[in-house]
Amino acid sequence: MRKSAAIITRPAVGELAKVHDRMPVFLPRTIWDEWLDPENKDVEFLRSLMEVKKPDEGLRFWPVRPLVNSIKNNGAELIEPIELGEPEVLF
Secondary structure, eight states: OOOOOOOOEEEOOGGGGGTOSEEEOOOOGGGHHHHHOTTOOOHHHHHHHTOOSSTTTTOOOOOOOGGGGOTTOOSGGGGOOOOOOOOOOOO
């Protein structure tokens, strides 16, 4: 059997929407078995599982260094929080 993975995104909500217009779909543990059931071929049912009431619940985020933008970088330092300076504007 062939295995694959994908990140499914949705429009961002809450505070995250101020940073980016998309966010991953986070599925609660309570539906993992249904989501991962290879016998389930009901597309509408699977879509309904992605309709989570509070899609950003428990989500935490913070600024990080631009190192995350390159696949050649790897390590815990990529997620260390940084302080952002004042926004730079020309006018």
